[in-house]
Amino acid sequence: MFSVSDIFPPELTPYGFDAAAKRDYLMPRFNALNRHHYGAGELYRRIVDRMFGGLPVGGYSRIEELPFLPVSLFKSQELRSVPPESVFKVMTSSGTTGQQVSRVFLDKLTADLQARSLVKIMQHFLGKDRLPMVILDYPQVVRDRASFSARGAGILGLMQFGRQPIYALRDDMSFDEQMVRAYLEQHAGSPVLFFGFTFMIWQHVIKPLQALGRTLPASRSVLMHSGGWKKLEHAKVSAEDFNQSVKDLMHVEQVRNFYGMVEQVGSVFFENDRQFLHAPVFADVIVRDPFTLQPLPTGETGLIQVLSVLPQSYPGHSLLTEDLGRIVGEDDTAAGMPGRFFEVIGRAPRSEVRGCSDTYEQA
Amino acid sequence: MNKPDDTLAILSEVEVLAPAGGAQALGYLLSAPRDRLDLVFSERRLAALNALSQELLKHPLLKRDPAAVALAFWLRAGSLKPAFDGYVSRQTPQVVTVPAGLVFHIAPANVDTMFVYSWALSFAAGNADVVRLSSERSFLIGGILECINACMEASPVAWAGSFFVGYAHNEAVTGLFSRVCDQRVIWGGDETVRRIRAVPLNPHASERAFASKFSLAVFDAAIFCEATVEQRRVALAKLVTDIASFGQNACSSPHLLIWLGSTDQAEQAVSLYEAHMASWAGDGDVGQAVRRVTSVFEEAVSADDGWDRVNCGSRLWSVRDNDLAQFGFISIGAGVVRHGHSFTVGDVAGQCGAGDQTIAWWGLSEATLRELATVAGARGVDRVVPVGKALDFSIVWDGINLLDDFSRKVSLIF
Numbered sequence: 001m002f003s004v005s006d007i008f009p010p011e012l013t014p015y016g017f018d019a020a021a022k023r024d025y026l027m028p029r030f031n032a033l034n035r036h037h038y039g040a041g042e043l044y045r046r047i048v049d050r051m052f053g054g055l056p057v058g059g060y061s062r063i064e065e066l067p068f069l070p071v072s073l074f075k076s077q078e079l080r081s082v083p084p085e086s087v088f089k090v091m092t093s094s095g096t097t098g099q100q101v102s103r104v105f106l107d108k109l110t111a112d113l114q115a116r117s118l119v120k121i122m123q124h125f126l127g128k129d130r131l132p133m134v135i136l137d138y139p140q141v142v143r144d145r146a147s148f149s150a151r152g153a154g155i156l157g158l159m160q161f162g163r164q165p166i167y168a169l170r171d172d173m174s175f176d177e178q179m180v181r182a183y184l185e186q187h188a189g190s191p192v193l194f195f196g197f198t199f200m201i202w203q204h205v206i207k208p209l210q211a212l213g214r215t216l217p218a219s220r221s222v223l224m225h226s227g228g229w230k231k232l233e234h235a236k237v238s239a240e241d242f243n244q245s246v247k248d249l250m251h252v253e254q255v256r257n258f259y260g261m262v263e264q265v266g267s268v269f270f271e272n273d274r275q276f277l278h279a280p281v282f283a284d285v286i287v288r289d290p291f292t293l294q295p296l297p298t299g300e301t302g303l304i305q306v307l308s309v310l311p312q313s314y315p316g317h318s319l320l321t322e323d324l325g326r327i328v329g330e331d332d333t334a335a336g337m338p339g340r341f342f343e344v345i346g347r348a349p350r351s352e353v354r355g356c357s358d359t360y361e362q363a
Numbered sequence: 364m365n366k367p368d369d370t371l372a373i374l375s376e377v378e379v380l381a382p383a384g385g386a387q388a389l390g391y392l393l394s395a396p397r398d399r400l401d402l403v404f405s406e407r408r409l410a411a412l413n414a415l416s417q418e419l420l421k422h423p424l425l426k427r428d429p430a431a432v433a434l435a436f437w438l439r440a441g442s443l444k445p446a447f448d449g450y451v452s453r454q455t456p457q458v459v460t461v462p463a464g465l466v467f468h469i470a471p472a473n474v475d476t477m478f479v480y481s482w483a484l485s486f487a488a489g490n491a492d493v494v495r496l497s498s499e500r501s502f503l504i505g506g507i508l509e510c511i512n513a514c515m516e517a518s519p520v521a522w523a524g525s526f527f528v529g530y531a532h533n534e535a536v537t538g539l540f541s542r543v544c545d546q547r548v549i550w551g552g553d554e555t556v557r558r559i560r561a562v563p564l565n566p567h568a569s570e571r572a573f574a575s576k577f578s579l580a581v582f583d584a585a586i587f588c589e590a591t592v593e594q595r596r597v598a599l600a601k602l603v604t605d606i607a608s609f610g611q612n613a614c615s616s617p618h619l620l621i622w623l624g625s626t627d628q629a630e631q632a633v634s635l636y637e638a639h640m641a642s643w644a645g646d647g648d649v650g651q652a653v654r655r656v657t658s659v660f661e662e663a664v665s666a667d668d669g670w671d672r673v674n675c676g677s678r679l680w681s682v683r684d685n686d687l688a689q690f691g692f693i694s695i696g697a698g699v700v701r702h703g704h705s706f707t708v709g710d711v712a713g714q715c716g717a718g719d720q721t722i723a724w725w726g727l728s729e730a731t732l733r734e735l736a737t738v739a740g741a742r743g744v745d746r747v748v749p750v751g752k753a754l755d756f757s758i759v760w761d762g763i764n765l766l767d768d769f770s771r772k773v774s775l776i777f
Contacts, residue, residue, distance in 0.1 A: 043664050050663040050670055072657040077664055290652035293675045303653070322653055349650035 001036050001312040002029070007113055007282065014120040014280040015337040019330055022281060022339070023062070029309040030066055030317065031059030037315035040081035044069075044315040063284055064295045068305055068318040071263050074102035082107045082313045091153055093262045104263055107313035114266030114310055118157045121268055121280055125256065126161060126222065132187040133162025134180055136196025136205050136225075138169040151197055153265055154226070158195050168196075168205060175208040184217050191220040194252060197227035202235070202242060209249040218251040224270075226258045230347055259344055263316050267308035273336035276328045276343050283308040285342050287327050288320065301326045301345055324348045370394070373539045380496065380508050381527040382515040389526050392491055393543050396465035399491040399524030403460050403770060404447040408487050411514065411521040413440040415483075418510035425506045430608060434476045434507075437756060438483060446758055447487060450766050458772040462489035463569075464545030466769060469559060470496050471551030471573075473612040475503040480756045481548060481765070482525065488769040491524035493540050498529055537562045544568050546768055571768045573761055576614035576720035577692050580605070580750055581711055581735070583726030584624035584632040584704075590726075598725050599639055601751030602700075605723055606679060608754050610651045611696045615721040615746070615753045618694040621703045621711055622687070623727075629687050629704035636702075640677035647698075655680065655697035662695050692719070708735040717743035720761060723753040 007029070017025060034055055037044045048055060052067040060066055073079060080087070086107045093102040106114070135155055142152045142159075159165050168180050184192060196205075201223075209215065223246055229239055239257075246252050259277045260268040269277035269285070279285050286295050287302040296302045304325040311317045323344050330340040370393060379385040392399055401408055416438035425431035436442060454460055466485045470478035482494050496504065508527060515522040530536050541547055541564045549559045549572040556572040564570055580602060587595060605617055620636075622629035659673060659680060671685040683702040684690065690703025692714070705711045708731050711722075722744055724732060736747040745762045748755070758765055 047660060047663050050666075051660065051673055051675075053672065070656050070660050073660055073664065076661060290649050290656070291647065292677060293656070303656075320656065324649070348653045349648075350653050 001109070002032070002309075004109075004113065004116065007309055008116060008120070012120075012281065014117075014124050014282075015278070015339055017281045018338040019340070022284065025281060026063065026284065026307075026309060027059070027061060030063065030307070033309065033311075033317045034059070034067065036312070037081050037317070041079065041315060043077055043079055044081070063307055063318075064286055066307065066318045068320045069315065070320045071102065071261065071322065074104060074263050074316075075100040078103065078105070079314050079316070080105040081315060086313065091262050091265065102263055104265075104316065105314045106265075110311055110313040113312065115157055115160075117266035117280070117282060117310055118268065119160070121270065122158065122161050125224075125270065126191075126193060130161055130163040131193045132183070132190055133159070133165035133193040133195065134168050134183065135159070135162075135165055136168045136194060136201045138171050138173055139167045140171050151227075153262070154197075154260070155195070157265075158224075162193060169200075173204055175205055177208070177212065177214065181217065184219050188217075188219065191222065194221055194223040194225075194250065196223075196225055198225050198229065198242070198257075199227055199231040201225055201246070202232055202237060206242075206245045206249055210245075215248065216250045219253075221250070221252045222254045222256065223250065223252045224256050224258060226260060226268075228259075228344070228347070233346075261306070261319075261321065263319055264306050264308050264311065266310045267306055269306075269342070272341055274328075274332070274334055274341070276335070276341040278335065278337065278341040279339050281339070282310060285327065285340055287325060287342070290348065293320075296326075298327045298329065303348060304342070304344065322348045322350060370539065373535045376530050376533050376536050378529045379526060380529055381511045381525075382519070382522065383512055385526055388523075389493070389528070392465070392493075392524065392526065393539065396491050396543055396545075400462045400464070401489040401524075403462060403489045404444075404451065404487055405489060407521050408489065409440050409444060409447075411518060412438045412443060412483055412487060414518065415510060415514050418513055419507070422506050422510055424502060425510070428503060428506075430476050431503060431506065433755075434479055437480070443483075443487060447766075450758075450764075454772065457774060457776055459775050460770050461773055463769050463771055465491045465493065465543060466546045466548065467540045467544035468492060468494040469547075469549045469551065469555070470494060471555075472497045472499065473551070473614075474609050475501050476507070477550055477756075478504075478527075479507060481550060482527075484758060484765050485546075485548075485769040486525055488766060490546075490769060492526065493544070494525075494527045495537075495540075496527060496529050498531060500529075534562055541565065541568075546570070548768065549573065569768070571763065571765075573614070575718060576761070577619075577694060577718055578615050578617050578721035578723070578753060579619040579621060579692070579719070580617040580723040580725070580753075581621045581623060581708070581727065582632070582724070582750075584622040584628035586726035587622070587632045588628055588635060595635060595639055598750065599636065601725070601749075602723070603643075603679065604751050605753035606698060606700065607647065610648065610654075611694075611698055613754055616694075616696075617721070617723050617753060618696070618699070619690060619692060619701045619703055621690070621705050623705055623708065623711070625706070626687065626704060629702075633681070633683065633687070633702050637674050637677070637681055640674075640679055640681070643678040651697045655695075655699060658695045658697060659699060662693075666693075709738060711735065712738035712742060712744075715739045715742045715744050719744050721746045721748060721753050723748060723750040725750045 048067050087105045088108045088111055089106045091104040142156050166183055170176050243255050246255055256271045258268050258270045267283040272278035284307045286305040289296055289302050301324055304323045305320045307318045325342050325344040327342045331338045335341055374390055416435045419425050419431055419435035468481045478494050482492050485492050541562050545568050547564055547570045549556050553575040556574045622632045674681040680699045687704035
């Protein structure tokens with residue numbers, strides 16, 4: 001399929017394209033990906049034929065026209081465009097008990113593209129030097145390398161930006177405050193990168209610090225976190241509470257939330273200067289009406305669709321999520337960079353199948 | 364017979380949702396179930412149902428919910444009394460109608476109001492009732508329980524003998540109720556029926572099970588094509604009513620729309636249908652919309668032939684095959700209609716079976732309907748009703764008069 005330089009030509013910067021330039025870059029690649037996945041996988045072909053009427057001979061001219069898959073299909077189907085022996089890694093989503101998890105099949109090329117994408121994005125925000133890094137998680141999360149979760153993949157991916165990274169939690173998930181404190185003191189002259197998943201940070205770092213009545217020493221640090229606000233909502237903690245606590249207790253200078261998913265790793269949307277999630281050049285976002293699946297204009301809330309030119313080994317380049325959100329703007333100078341940006345309102349409710357033939361067990 | 368200690372231990376797993384604080388009374392009922400009976404169709408119990416109707420219509424959330432309002436209207440004394448009088452008058456002279464005794468109802472997960480219909484008929488018939496509800500309770504069920512509790516508090520004597528309970532999948536509890544009851548009624552799917560039937564029933568008791576069902580609609584294509592725009596709008600609005608309730612999950616919800624006529628007429632009708640539906644704004648339950656996306660894509664991946672295209676751009680999605688005659692009795696749910704074509708009702712009827720329940724019709728003559736009911740009925744269909752009325756509850760359900768199940772006939776010869 002594509003080579004690395006097809007996706008990342010040397011002059012490419014992660015946030016360098018306005019809408020027109022982005023279209024010139026993305027559309028030929030999406031059209032080629034459509035044809036590639038269509039030829040390589042029967043399941044994808046069926047969906048394109050049955051749901052979208054097949055691929056047009058000349059390809060599409062706008063991202064809104066591209067076929068898409070709901071992310072839920074990755075839970076029930078094996079969506080793969082390479083033979084099994086080319087599968088390098090199988091990623092899984094974190095699922096609640098009783099739920100099926102998504103399985104995503106990566107070959108070496110796709111895994112490589114995803115890693116490079118992450119490097120480019122992170123370097124945009126952090127600069128080219130490796131920074132001291134505190135991973136707000138526990139070591140076990142990355143241990144099984146053959147098949148692991150989005151959390152493990154995210155951490156492993158980002159670890160390469162760290163110089164002598166440490167884990168803030170022990171394997172029993174307790175917060176090793178002494179070690180973190182010592183590490184921060186050791187690296188006192190340098191900016192520090194904190195990375196982790198939102199709820200983990202709240203549960204295993206913020207709450208212990210609150211309980212101890214302690215704060216971390218001030219540092220020129222950046223916190224990058226992801227994972228969604230839903231669990232915090234359940235615990236009645238708002239995004240403002242979280243951001244404030246992080247600043248007060250961890251003395252973090254800059255907090256940047258990002259949005260991503262295991263079904264499209266490398267497609268990370270970081271908060272821009274307006275604190276909205278911003279699409280890098282190799283990805284984009286559309287919002288669709290949940291009832292008619294038509295694309296919605298800026299400002300209207302609907303289901304978020306994410307697109308990325310990275311997925312080569314599986315047809316994950318155009319996915320309809322179950323998250324509700326709205327596009328906020330595009331090519332806005334106040335955002336600090338060209339490109340489209342959006343916000344996530346929350347996970348869409350999912351009414352369970354309660355059909356005539358449904359089981360007593362769920363009752 | 365259970366030892367009292369065993370009963371208490373088993374009952375500790377049970378949450379009594381109504382009446383409040385009713386755990387002890389429930390234990391007492393199980394030891395002496397016939398102490399809580401009333402006369403069949405007593406004034407007292409009819410008045411209690413009427414009071415519940417009023418409570419429902421006063422409830423701030425329920426009074427805006429169509430299913431709750433339909434239920435409230437059905438519960439009124441003015442609606443039920445004639446039905447009961449009719450039932451009594453049809454009994455033979457040498458029979459005295461009495462309550463069945465203790466009735467154990469297992470509510471379905473798919474239609475929130477069904478447990479009330481089942482219970483209400485049994486309650487009116489003078490029985491003591493234990494109604495097991497799903498542990499997943501919607502706001503609708505929560506609201507109904509609030510109303511029931513309010514009524515129970517206001518008139519404890521009239522309501523004595525009715526218990527609404529919840530418990531996690533527990534064979535000991537189900538077994539306890541099953542050993543003591545005189546009638547067990549299972550609402551809800553082949554799998555549930557199988558599981559509950561495996562739990563032994565009191566040898567003196569009878570059982571009624573309502574298993575998985577499929578429902579469809581039949582429209583006359585020629586009449587649809589020749590109708591005015593307004594007539595088509597009215598017909599499709601009724602279809603939307605039948606489909607939109609309960610997320611198209613009820614046993615009576617139509618999933619398949621068969622167009623009767625020539626192939627050209629059917630094709631034209633489908634085009635008119637889709638053009639009309641396209642003008643209808645999408646709205647409603649986002650959760651169901653998300654489920655529809657998932658279900659339809661899943662079906663697109665796994666369906667064999669018999670699937671040509673889907674039309675997503677409207678209120679109800681359409682699925683069809685190139686050849687409209689290639690339809691299947693498949694339910695996807697959450698607002699998806701599959702189109703099919705038949706030349707005659709005989710063809711339609713020939714495809715029906717024991718798993719099919721309701722045919723919602725439009726544009727058919729009385730003679731055609733009679734043929735449909737007779738032939739499809741013999742093959743298993745239970746109801747042939749006008750479109751728009753598919754979800755109306757009837758005392759005669761799946762071919763059974765529920766009052767027969769909830770009462771006994773004592774032979775009396777002078």
